[in-house]
Amino acid sequence: MDVAEPLTEAGAAGLRAVTHAPRSTLVALDFDGTLAPIIDDPERAVVHPDAVAALAELGGLVGTIAVVTGRPARTAVRLGGFTDHAGLGSMVVLGQYGVERWDAATGAFDVPPEPAEVTAAGEELPALLESLGLGAARVEHKGRALGVHTRELEDPQQAFRTLLTPVQALADRHGLTLEPGRNVLEIRAPGTDKGDAVRRLVAETGATQVVFAGDDLGDLPAFEAVAALREDGLPGLLVASASHEEDALSDRADVVVDGPAGIAAWLRDLSARIRAAQAG
Numbered sequence: 001m002d003v004a005e006p007l008t009e010a011g012a013a014g015l016r017a018v019t020h021a022p023r024s025t026l027v028a029l030d031f032d033g034t035l036a037p038i039i040d041d042p043e044r045a046v047v048h049p050d051a052v053a054a055l056a057e058l059g060g061l062v063g064t065i066a067v068v069t070g071r072p073a074r075t076a077v078r079l080g081g082f083t084d085h086a087g088l089g090s091m092v093v094l095g096q097y098g099v100e101r102w103d104a105a106t107g108a109f110d111v112p113p114e115p116a117e118v119t120a121a122g123e124e125l126p127a128l129l130e131s132l133g134l135g136a137a138r139v140e141h142k143g144r145a146l147g148v149h150t151r152e153l154e155d156p157q158q159a160f161r162t163l164l165t166p167v168q169a170l171a172d173r174h175g176l177t178l179e180p181g182r183n184v185l186e187i188r189a190p191g192t193d194k195g196d197a198v199r200r201l202v203a204e205t206g207a208t209q210v211v212f213a214g215d216d217l218g219d220l221p222a223f224e225a226v227a228a229l230r231e232d233g234l235p236g237l238l239v240a241s242a243s244h245e246e247d248a249l250s251d252r253a254d255v256v257v258d259g260p261a262g263i264a265a266w267l268r269d270l271s272a273r274i275r276a277a278q279a280g
């Protein structure tokens with residue numbers, strides 16, 4: 001597979017900074033659609049096998065590998081298979097848009113309790129779905145959030161459109177945020193997004209350059225955060241995992257690759273470039 005060169009000068013500068021100083025680089029990635037191929041059943045969406053190996057190789061070269069996801073941290077770690085990889089010994093997983101955390105170094109999870117508003121919205125959700133003739137929609141209970149999935153319904157796009165206004169109203173009634181994604185409407189507790197999560201990681205790790213890879217609308221705040229950091233002088237590189245379902249990130253990305261397989265190839269290429277720079 002050919003590996004894409006950065007399309008922008010800012011991206012090329014970001015890549016040069018990464019290869020020049022890998023040990024002070026933060027590489028942060030989204031989970032679903034970026035590391036894990038999109039499938040019907042969210043419970044079975046495991047990371048692309050090439051991507052785990054590529055992450056582990058890169059983890060031995062850069063300062064920090066982080067996954068920043070809408071998934072609960074425990075789910076991402078389980079589906080990701082991130083334990084037991086030598087190169088991922090200092091990996092961080094930030095779940096639920098940055099509220100939850102897992103550190104590979106300690107194996108510890110930090111998971112705040114489920115907000116009462118999410119519990120209350122979850123109790124109303126089945127009756128709402130039934131009233132719309134969409135009782136068959138899959139509901140993912142994530143603790144701080146509820147995902148209403150339409151992918152497995154007969155007409156996923158139509159069901160998504162039907163749900164949008166009533167689910168937004170449900171979220172509003174409970175002071176929650178609606179986060180639309182790929183055939184999913186997520187009702188979640190407000191207060192943080194992936195942009196906040198990336199900025200926190202940069203500050204915490206002292207990264208002198210940052211890479212972020214994503215595929216969906218929930219990744220836009222992280223793209224915006226990296227763009228803002230670049231304006232402040234911190235080099236960055238934005239990678240879009242493109243799909244026929246969502247292309248909101250492609251126009252803003254420095255590198256566009258074809259789904260999780262493309263991400264895996266790009267991560268391997270990044271490791272090769274770092275090794276080449278180290279060799280002289």
Ligand SMILES: O=P(O)(O)OC[C@H]1O[C@H](O[C@H]2O[C@H](CO)[C@@H](O)[C@H](O)[C@H]2O)[C@H](O)[C@@H](O)[C@@H]1O
Pocket residue numbers: 030031032033037038039040041042043045068069070071140142147149151181182183184186216218
């Ligand atoms: O932030 P992410 O890691 O991208 O998580 C976003 C949502 O991803 C999951 O849903 C998506 O992937 C499923 C499995 O491939 C797919 O069936 C679904 O249609 C996609 O929207 C996850 O289930 C959600 O909880 C995440 O918020």
